[in-house]
Amino acid sequence: MSTGIAFTGPQLVALLGDPALVRALDSSGFAFAVAGIDRIDGSAPDGPTVDSSIAVAFLAERTPHLAWLAAAAVHRDHPYNLARRIASADHLSGGRTGLVLGVRDGYAPEGGTVWGGAGSSTGLPIDAATTDEAAEVVQELWQSYPAEAIVADRHTGIYARADRIRRVEHRGGFRVEGSLTVPTTAQGTPVLARRVTSAAEAASAAAVVDLLIAPPGVRTSVPTVVEVDGDEPIEAPDAVGVLLRPREDSDLGALFARYAERPAASGTLRERLGLPEPAPRLTDAPAAFATPSAELAH
Amino acid sequence: MSGPARPGHVILGVNTLVLGYLPAAWQWESRLHATSAIDPAYWQQIAATAERATLDAFFLADGPALGDPSYDANTTKLEPTINWAYLAAATSHLGLIATASSTFNDPFELAERLLSLDHVSGGRAGWNLVTTRHGAAAGNFGLAGLPERGDRYARAVEFVDLVTALWEGRDVHHDGEHFALHGRLRVPPSPQGRPVILQAGGSAKGRWIAGTRADGVFSAELTKDGAVAHYAEVKRIAAEAGRNPDAVKILPGVLLSLGSTEEEARRRSDALHDLGPSSYSAQWLSGALGIDASTLEADAPFPNEVLEQALDPAFEGGSIGFRQSIVAQIRSTNPTVREYLKQTRYLGSGHHGFAGTPEQFVDHVEDWFRSGAIDGFNLQPDVLIDGLEVIADEVVPLLRKRGLFRHEYETTTLRGHLGVAS
Numbered sequence: 001m002s003t004g005i006a007f008t009g010p011q012l013v014a015l016l017g018d019p020a021l022v023r024a025l026d027s028s029g030f031a032f033a034v035a036g037i038d039r040i041d042g043s044a045p046d047g048p049t050v051d052s053s054i055a056v057a058f059l060a061e062r063t064p065h066l067a068w069l070a071a072a073a074v075h076r077d078h079p080y081n082l083a084r085r086i087a088s089a090d091h092l093s094g095g096r097t098g099l100v101l102g103v104r105d106g107y108a109p110e111g112g113t114v115w116g117g118a119g120s121s122t123g124l125p126i127d128a129a130t131t132d133e134a135a136e137v138v139q140e141l142w143q144s145y146p147a148e149a150i151v152a153d154r155h156t157g158i159y160a161r162a163d164r165i166r167r168v169e170h171r172g173g174f175r176v177e178g179s180l181t182v183p184t185t186a187q188g189t190p191v192l193a194r195r196v197t198s199a200a201e202a203a204s205a206a207a208v209v210d211l212l213i214a215p216p217g218v219r220t221s222v223p224t225v226v227e228v229d230g231d232e233p234i235e236a237p238d239a240v241g242v243l244l245r246p247r248e249d250s251d252l253g254a255l256f257a258r259y260a261e262r263p264a265a266s267g268t269l270r271e272r273l274g275l276p277e278p279a280p281r282l283t284d285a286p287a288a289f290a291t292p293s294a295e296l297a298h
Numbered sequence: 299m300s301g302p303a304r305p306g307h308v309i310l311g312v313n314t315l316v317l318g319y320l321p322a323a324w325q326w327e328s329r330l331h332a333t334s335a336i337d338p339a340y341w342q343q344i345a346a347t348a349e350r351a352t353l354d355a356f357f358l359a360d361g362p363a364l365g366d367p368s369y370d371a372n373t374t375k376l377e378p379t380i381n382w383a384y385l386a387a388a389t390s391h392l393g394l395i396a397t398a399s400s401t402f403n404d405p406f407e408l409a410e411r412l413l414s415l416d417h418v419s420g421g422r423a424g425w426n427l428v429t430t431r432h433g434a435a436a437g438n439f440g441l442a443g444l445p446e447r448g449d450r451y452a453r454a455v456e457f458v459d460l461v462t463a464l465w466e467g468r469d470v471h472h473d474g475e476h477f478a479l480h481g482r483l484r485v486p487p488s489p490q491g492r493p494v495i496l497q498a499g500g501s502a503k504g505r506w507i508a509g510t511r512a513d514g515v516f517s518a519e520l521t522k523d524g525a526v527a528h529y530a531e532v533k534r535i536a537a538e539a540g541r542n543p544d545a546v547k548i549l550p551g552v553l554l555s556l557g558s559t560e561e562e563a564r565r566r567s568d569a570l571h572d573l574g575p576s577s578y579s580a581q582w583l584s585g586a587l588g589i590d591a592s593t594l595e596a597d598a599p600f601p602n603e604v605l606e607q608a609l610d611p612a613f614e615g616g617s618i619g620f621r622q623s624i625v626a627q628i629r630s631t632n633p634t635v636r637e638y639l640k641q642t643r644y645l646g647s648g649h650h651g652f653a654g655t656p657e658q659f660v661d662h663v664e665d666w667f668r669s670g671a672i673d674g675f676n677l678q679p680d681v682l683i684d685g686l687e688v689i690a691d692e693v694v695p696l697l698r699k700r701g702l703f704r705h706e707y708e709t710t711t712l713r714g715h716l717g718v719a720s
Binding site for chain 1: 325331332333366373374375377381383386388404406410415417437441476477479481484573574576577
């Protein structure tokens with residue numbers, strides 16, 4: 001079982017301002033960390049924060065032993081942009097990145113609709129159903145450009161078998177037709193998690209994510225990390241991991257030092273959590289491009 | 299070099315078009331491998347070369363859609379703000395300018411993300427504002443087609459004003475034509491006052507946005523005369539808006555092939571062009587002019603109606619700035635279609651091109667700088683991994699010798715490098 005640590009916005013800002021604390025975190029023996037958990041936990045913003053995906057891309061470079069999940073909601077973001085950013089961070093971190101989706105972004109202005117703030121549509125309701133659909137779109141996009149399509153054959157001049165790239169044709173509340181700009185990653189696709197607080201939420205999200213993050217006692221049917229208030233781990237025999245949520249006034253340096261005796265984790269985030277690759281979603285999707293040919297390459 | 303003495307340094311950015319601006323770049327160098335485009339070690343290596351050369355910034359042109367990668371590794375693109383957040387951790391001085399579209403982003407989210415990039419990089423973030431002209435992106439965002447151009451620019455103005463208001467950290471109450479927003483950011487204040495804003499593109503509306511709101515323009519110029527005129531226009535707009543004209547920097551792109559002789563540079567450019575599909579240049583022309591270039595007679599001059607149509611601002615095909623500069627270039631020598639496509643290899647297309655020696659290029663930079671055509675260039679090497687090394691080892695030392703470029707970084711923020719106070 002893996003142990004992770006979740007950081008709020010103010011804790012992330014403190015980390016980013018203290019390179020020694022970041023080094024201590026990297027040697028702490030935590031297997032994974034969540035950036036910006038307070039963004040999606042329903043709490044009101046209290047102090048500074050930074051964008052979770054930006055923090056993860058930066059901190060992944062500074063913490064080669066740790067894996068990261070960015071906490072985010074589609075709320076004011078679009079599944080295409082969010083999927084692209086997390087997949088990009090996953091390439092740059094060598095497969096150590098994931099995404100935890102929540103329903104709404106606590107740091108965003110109250111009210112409105114999902115993606116309505118972009119001013120190009122009326123948007124979708126900010127609710128669990130929209131979040132589950134966004135998760136589905138993200139998974140589809142992450143699978144759209146298989147890394148095996150890249151052949152980089154200098155003899156034929158063909159860089160990619162572009163006909164192996166799938167065109168997502170998602171036509172629900174979101175309409176997304178296209179492919180991601182980056183291929184699949186070292187761990188296949190980034191780990192997609194959903195933070196839930198009830199068995200009902202867990203049940204509907206289970207079909208579209210790799211992992212749930214839930215408080216103790218919520219029954220789930222897919223791999224789950226149990227989220228614990230404070231910095232004392234609990235026994236959770238059915239879970240793949242425990243996520244500690246140190247209090248705002250916790251001494252993070254002391255906490256990292258306390259965990260430093262643990263052996264360092266290694267491998268991709270998916271390996272650290274023992275998660276299988278998600279089922280293929282695009283087997284019937286059309287090819288995004290025509291078949292390349294050596295004749296046309298020159 | 300002739301021309302009046304002009305004090306100060308040139309600004310040198312690099313538009314890192316993944317492996318280099320030519321589609322065949324992936325085939326060029328033994329250090330490049332199948333997935334260099336998404337390899338963190340590749341990005342760290344080119345960033346280290348850029349910092350060795352004390353360059354001002356990396357740009358990253360971008361659109362949120364996958365282009366056909368069949369013969370071209372450069373369409374496989376990491377998202378720019380994430381790419382730069384990662385490189386921020388691995389660099390100390392290089393400015394990091396991310397392209398982001400005002401059409402396919404929410405202003406609150408983008409303002410928060412760019413200010414976050416500014417925070418983690420210690421004040422080295424910039425935003426290259428584009429309105430996105432590529433139709434393919436619209437499908438990824440559930441839009442049937444792109445908004446009409448005029449509307450896209452009106453939206454961009456409202457968008458950029460909202461973003462800058464949010465960056466001040468205050469409560470924003472806005473009910474506009476395109477956006478309604480009541481809230482504030484909670485990202486710590488920018489270490490450089492606010493992130494740098496660049497405006498990309500060469501339309502009259504784009505220049506107006508740049509003159510009234512941006513810290514710089516990433517423009518497309520094919521001729522020095524055109525560049526001088528546009529330079530003066532943006533500076534005039536800035537002055538009329540009550541701004542210091544020096545607070546908006548003019549940085550045209552330049553496509554660059556360097557060699558130890560002019561002939562070697564042209565051979566390099568030819569070899570790189572010949573490695574890629576010949577259909578790409580016709581495809582490029584089709585995209586740029588909004589026509590099917592394969593229907594044109596290769597050995598005849600361009601029909602006048604094609605050029606007239608390309609100059610019509612209402613015509614939706616490619617960037618209007620690119621179209622204007624291409625038509626001006628064609629009309630200056632009236633080449634056949636085949637001659638024009640060959641000539642664009644060395645003289646550029648959309649952006650102007652340069653194929654020659656480092657010394658000749660330094661003459662060129664000095665000439666355009668002293669003539670009041672530029673404040674600097676956005677360099678676009680044909681292949682980055684070795685092209686940037688020639689810039690670091692040969693071009694920059696020559697510029698330093700002429701007093702045109704810094705010997706060491708003297709400032710720590712992007713605003714500091716560019717000399718644009720917030």
